[in-house]
Amino acid sequence: MMTDSQLLTIECAGVTFPNPVGTASGTCGYGLDLKDLIDLNKLGAVFTKGLSAKPMRGNAPWRIVETHGGMINAIGLQNIGAKTFVAEKLPELRQYATRIIPNVFGYSIDEYSEAIRILEDGEGIHAYELNISCPNVKEGGKSFANDACQAAEVTAAVRKASSRPVIVKLSPNVTDIAEIARAVEDAGADALSLINTAIGMSIDIHTRKPRIGNVTGGLSGPAIKPIAVRCVFQAYRAVKIPLIGIGGIATTEDALEFIIAGARLIQVGTANFYDPSATMKIIDGLAEYCREKNLNNISKLVGTVEA
Amino acid sequence: MSTECPRDLIATVERNDLFASTPQSQNKSRHYGFLQLRIPQAQTILPGQFAMLKKHGIYEPLLRRAMAYYRVTRHDGSTSVEFIYQILGRGTESLSTMRVGDPVDYLGALGNTYDVQATKDKNALLVVGGVGSAAVFMLAEELLKQGTPTRLFIGGASRGDLLGYDDFVELLGKENCISATVDGSEGERGFVTTPLERHLQANANKPTVIYSCGPDAMLHATAKVADKYQIPAQLSLEAPMACGIGICVGCAVAVKHDCAEGFVYKKVCTDGPIFWHEELHW
Numbered sequence: 118m119m120t121d122s123q124l125l126t127i128e129c130a131g132v133t134f135p136n137p138v139g140t141a142s143g144t145c146g147y148g149l150d151l152k153d154l155i156d157l158n159k160l161g162a163v164f165t166k167g168l169s170a171k172p173m174r175g176n177a178p179w180r181i182v183e184t185h186g187g188m189i190n191a192i193g194l195q196n197i198g199a200k201t202f203v204a205e206k207l208p209e210l211r212q213y214a215t216r217i218i219p220n221v222f223g224y225s226i227d228e229y230s231e232a233i234r235i236l237e238d239g240e241g242i243h244a245y246e247l248n249i250s251c252p253n254v255k256e257g258g259k260s261f262a263n264d265a266c267q268a269a270e271v272t273a274a275v276r277k278a279s280s281r282p283v284i285v286k287l288s289p290n291v292t293d294i295a296e297i298a299r300a301v302e303d304a305g306a307d308a309l310s311l312i313n314t315a316i317g318m319s320i321d322i323h324t325r326k327p328r329i330g331n332v333t334g335g336l337s338g339p340a341i342k343p344i345a346v347r348c349v350f351q352a353y354r355a356v357k358i359p360l361i362g363i364g365g366i367a368t369t370e371d372a373l374e375f376i377i378a379g380a381r382l383i384q385v386g387t388a389n390f391y392d393p394s395a396t397m398k399i400i401d402g403l404a405e406y407c408r409e410k411n412l413n414n415i416s417k418l419v420g421t422v423e424a
Numbered sequence: 425m426s427t428e429c430p431r432d433l434i435a436t437v438e439r440n441d442l443f444a445s446t447p448q449s450q451n452k453s454r455h456y457g458f459l460q461l462r463i464p465q466a467q468t469i470l471p472g473q474f475a476m477l478k479k480h481g482i483y484e485p486l487l488r489r490a491m492a493y494y495r496v497t498r499h500d501g502s503t504s505v506e507f508i509y510q511i512l513g514r515g516t517e518s519l520s521t522m523r524v525g526d527p528v529d530y531l532g533a534l535g536n537t538y539d540v541q542a543t544k545d546k547n548a549l550l551v552v553g554g555v556g557s558a559a560v561f562m563l564a565e566e567l568l569k570q571g572t573p574t575r576l577f578i579g580g581a582s583r584g585d586l587l588g589y590d591d592f593v594e595l596l597g598k599e600n601c602i603s604a605t606v607d608g609s610e611g612e613r614g615f616v617t618t619p620l621e622r623h624l625q626a627n628a629n630k631p632t633v634i635y636s637c638g639p640d641a642m643l644h645a646t647a648k649v650a651d652k653y654q655i656p657a658q659l660s661l662e663a664p665m666a667c668g669i670g671i672c673v674g675c676a677v678a679v680k681h682d683c684a685e686g687f688v689y690k691k692v693c694t695d696g697p698i699f700w701h702e703e704l705h706w
Binding site: 143146150151153154166174175176177178179180182183185186187190195338339367387389390391392394 | 429430432478483484485486487488514515529531663664665666667669670671672673674675676677678685688689
């Protein structure tokens with residue numbers, strides 16, 4: 118009988134992952150926050166909380182609200198900064214067998230490059246994931262993710278500053294995700310993560326005020342899964358670089374849906390909040406599915422949707 | 425006291441009694457639940473800590489709800505834990521439908537604990553309101569154990585909102601339980617901070633520590649009293665939280681900090697829920 122490792126080991130963006138299951142940025146802290154609750158040695162990858170060149174304070178409360186099948190958050194990218202991550206979190210995190218992928222953001226191309234320069238000094242990092250959903254303050258505040266040219270520009274700049282693979286995380290809040298995916302691929306991205314949260318809003322009918330301080334926020338959880346599956350499917354047809362699926366994944370069945378749509382890896386996000394061991398169950402479940410379907414490796418399933 | 429690692433376990437409902445309070449001043453009843461769970465593990469749970477709870481196998485609502493432990497009984501290889509909750513929204517409504525024997529997603533014990541040492545050779549005043557009274561019962565037990573004179577000030581809309589009142593009377597003695605209700609159905613009419621202030625005026629020379637848990641307005645009023653009489657106060661805070669373990673960063677609270685803005689955001693779940701009132705940037 119084939120081992121779980123044989124069935125699930127998969128290559129993506131030049132990195133070999135022990136299995137296709139990671140924790141999504143913003144839902145696992147810096148990885149270590151989950152060490153008491155899950156086996157970090159079993160986890161495929163940790164995509165860390167978004168890191169900027171300098172620490173960020175985050176938004177004023179209220180920052181989260183639960184909605185049907187999900188939640189809206191506007192945390193404001195509170196983080197300890199790339200320097201503190203390298204000095205205080207990375208040494209312990211790299212003791213684990215999991216792949217370490219810092220998520221990186223900035224409000225200008227220079228800020229992205231600066232964060233990457235700091236992280237380049239860190240040992241044990243396998244790749245970077247760029248959150249390009251931030252506003253570009255030098256270009257009137259439009260999100261990098263919403264404009265093919267800007268998305269390409271930030272990708273190219275980071276690609277130049279980085280010695281490691283660069284994964285670009287796309288936003289669903291665009292008219293044509295295939296266009297953005299192609300632009301980012303042409304600019305040198307090694308892989309794409311999709312999707313980031315969908316912009317949402319919730320109002321208290323008694324006070325008539327928005328339920329979160331920032332007025333709007335990012336909707337995540339099972340509610341956005343069909344949007345995410347559609348984005349992965351469309352991007353798979355548009356680009357040749359590998360895809361990482363995210364959006365409401367909580368079970369093995371959810372993960373399989375993304376893999377069949379075209380994802381080589383998947384990330385578990387909001388489910389970490391209400392079911393911290395979801396990643397562990399999904400890893401076991403994917404191996405079981407491979408055995409049941411007589412697949413010698415999970416990669417055989419990628420993009421096999423009959424549509 | 426050191427904290428144990430939190431555990432994600434399936435607990436079992438042992439008791440889930442629902443009751444209501446109808447204040448004379450309002451025509452709307454408030455609904456509460458008294459929940460007792462059995463955890464299949466012997467756990468050390470400290471005063472002021474909390475658990476994240478959800479009906480097992482139900483994903484609407486999606487997130488677990490944070491609840492402070494009321495009382496804890498350790499058995500051989502298991503622990504019996506009690507909670508008092510107010511039925512306010514989808515999450516607590518879902519909890520209220522649980523029956524004896526039902527499985528529950530249980531994540532605990534979470535958060536920090538009160539600084540009990542701070543009351544060494546001092547008096548302790550517990551100031552509580554609503555379901556906040558649950559969060560200080562184990563603290564009261566701990567204070568009694570170390571011989572600290574302890575007095576409770578408990579407030580609510582009406583008699584039925586003084587949650588756990590009888591248990592506190594049994595523990596501390598009636599003379600040490602001072603109550604205030606908005607409708608005057610128990611104790612004096614009004615807010616609990618009035619008898620609290622009166623007590624502080626009459627006992628101005630006694631070194632005192634305040635411990636408080638309750639609605640936001642009550643915590644603010646208690647912090648003001650603490651400032652006025654220059655008494656240290658530990659406040660147990662509440663905030664919307666998705667995870668309870670520090671990873672969602674949703675439960676931010678502004679804490680004073682030596683920087684240009686004068687504060688940073690800390691997490692109620694893992695940095696708290698208990699903070700000294702002087703730390704808070706209110």
